[in-house]
Amino acid sequence: METFDLSEYAAGGGCSAKLPAAELQRVMADLPCTPHPDLLVGTETHDDAGVLRIRDDLALIQTTDFFPPVCADPFTFGQIAATNALSDVYAMGGEALSALNIVAWPAGKPLTALREILRGGIEKVKEAGVVMMGGHTIQDKIPKYGLAVTGTIHPDHIITNAAAQPGDILVLTKPIGTGTILAGHRIGEASPQQYQTVLESMMQLNRNAVSVMHYYGVKCATDITGFGLAGHALKMAGASGVTVQIYPEKVPVFDGVMYLLKLGCIPGAAFRNLDFVGEQMECASGVSYESKMLTMDAQTSGGLLICCPPEHAGQLVQDMIRAGFPHTAIIGDVTASGSLGLMIC
Amino acid sequence: MKTVNAQGMPCPLPLVMTRKALETLEKGESLEILIDSENARNNVTRFLQDHQMTVQTSQDGKMYRLLVEQPLKMGEDVRPEDYCTT
Missing domain, CATH: 3.30.1330.10 (PurM-like, N-terminal domain)
Structure with a gap:
């Protein structure tokens, strides 16, 4: 052939x-x-x-x-x-x-x-x-x-991106960094294993996450794709009238991504997403440039960003892991609307 | 002056080359970056500005020349091992 x-x-x-x-x-x-x-x-x-x-x-x-x-x-x-x-x-x-x-x-x-x-x-x-x-x-x-x-x-x-409530816990079901690894692969800086891991993640259906969300009464979620974690979180904040806080050190990330970002392997789409979130986002002084750009990285076929009532968050994470999303983690929370839609803490 | 010739390089290689050059600057040395893609020019400029550097841009045909008269020296020895999670 x-x-x-x-x-x-x-x-x-x-x-x-x-x-x-x-x-x-x-x-x-x-x-x-x-x-x-x-x-x-x-x-x-x-x-x-x-x-x-x-x-x-x-x-x-x-x-x-x-x-x-x-x-x-x-x-x-x-x-x-x-x-x-x-x-x-x-x-x-x-x-x-x-x-x-x-x-x-x-x-x-x-x-x-x-x-x-x-x-x-x-x-x-x-x-x-x-x-x-x-x-x-x-x-x-x-x-x-x-x-x-x-x-x-x-x-x-129906689960929408417009139903986040202050007090909700933010859960992410797949690691991020697909855009950075794909760019790193193109310039010969990502290892074959790192590249393969990302391909497999992008081929994993989010289907098994649906029943877990319904079991815990989730009303608000979105999938993370081209606008990056920050862009989609900001859209969720805007649609829901809340402020979303993300803790980058808690965000699951593919192996090799932080190294590539530090090297300057930052895809153009991440800069476009940075332009989009612009002044609607505040980044705490202790957050590194690489961590900030990680949240801007455009994802292809990314995981779900879920707002979960706090009393169920721990159990939801465990059930997501059992449902085939082993890197699921709590990455932030939702607060009442402030002057900004998104805080990277 | 140190020159990075990133003409013809696919993104994000111009930024990687710029980042690398910032590690090896002599004290007081300026940095010149030659780029022939508008996207790469925008991304490299944004990166430098995000790191508190002032960029002067001139254009000659399809080539952009970015000049940083007072570049910020960046940390050396970015090693993969430091970022391994496994």
């Missing part, structure tokens, strides 16, 4: 390919909305997916996510892109039902590689118990792949 190395496209790949959050907000600011009595989660809160009630006991979750390659191997890329797209449904507390492929492919490049990407996507869709319904393909200079996903949820059980 003809092989095709996707790494020539990987510099701007994964969730780091997102339009900068500040630019997106400017674009969205004056667009008309489509209000509807059954629209339970719309665009106002910048949540992971939209939710539309179709019966008193049933709502649809809809989301889409696609991006250029993050790695050389097409099959791995397909799995990562699909895992990432499905994650938005899980972040809302839902069960994914069906998926559609979204594909851009350069004319003349080996179609065997495209087939491998799609095979990777289907592999993850099957693992998630989701039905693949079809898709759409276009020609484009840079390959891109992702899914549009439909999920379901009971309207009373």
Whole structure:
């Protein structure tokens, strides 16, 4: 079979390919909305997916996510892109039902590689118990792949990014630093083992976290992707009207990330996220530059950031570890709204 | 003056090279960085400014020249072992 190395496209790949959050907000600011009595989660809160009630006991979750390659191997890329797209449904507390492929492919490049990407996507869709319904393909200079996903949820059980309460404990289910390790790999500074660990994490579905969240009555969560831990935490703070505090030394991080950051291996997306959080964030004087930039690192197919009532936080962490997320940790807390949305302490 | 020629280097290599150069400056030595990517220019400039350095930028065609007249010497010997968690 003809092989095709996707790494020539990987510099701007994964969730780091997102339009900068500040630019997106400017674009969205004056667009008309489509209000509807059954629209339970719309665009106002910048949540992971939209939710539309179709019966008193049933709502649809809809989301889409696609991006250029993050790695050389097409099959791995397909799995990562699909895992990432499905994650938005899980972040809302839902069960994914069906998926559609979204594909851009350069004319003349080996179609065997495209087939491998799609095979990777289907592999993850099957693992998630989701039905693949079809898709759409276009020609484009840079390959891109992702899914549009439909999920379901009971309207009373929706988990949003707008329900954080003062006193909640912040839990993160996967280590961060995928953007830094991918950049380190491109410049030959990350070890093969460090790179492989990150690929495997990006291929891990967030599905098993959903039942744990519901068991402990979680109402607020989001998945960590292109805007980084800081960017998504700030969006959660803004949507909920609270201040979020993060303790960087408690944040689970992939092996090698802090070394790379110290070396100056800081991906451009981290600087764009720093611009976005800007003056809405305060960093305590004792926090190192590397720790601050770690929280800005764009994640691809990252874990869930969960707001948990304090009485359940310890048990939720233990159950997440048992559910297959061994690095789950308490990384901060939620306070009443102050002058700033995010504190890095 | 020390010169970092990061033209043609993919991100974030220009920043890595700049960071490395900041470790080996002589006292009073200025730093010049040559870059041909706007993204890299923005990122390196932001990094230097975040570390309290003043950057003067000039452009010659596609090449940017960043000049730091009073660079801050940064710590040496960044070793992988110091950051191992396992």
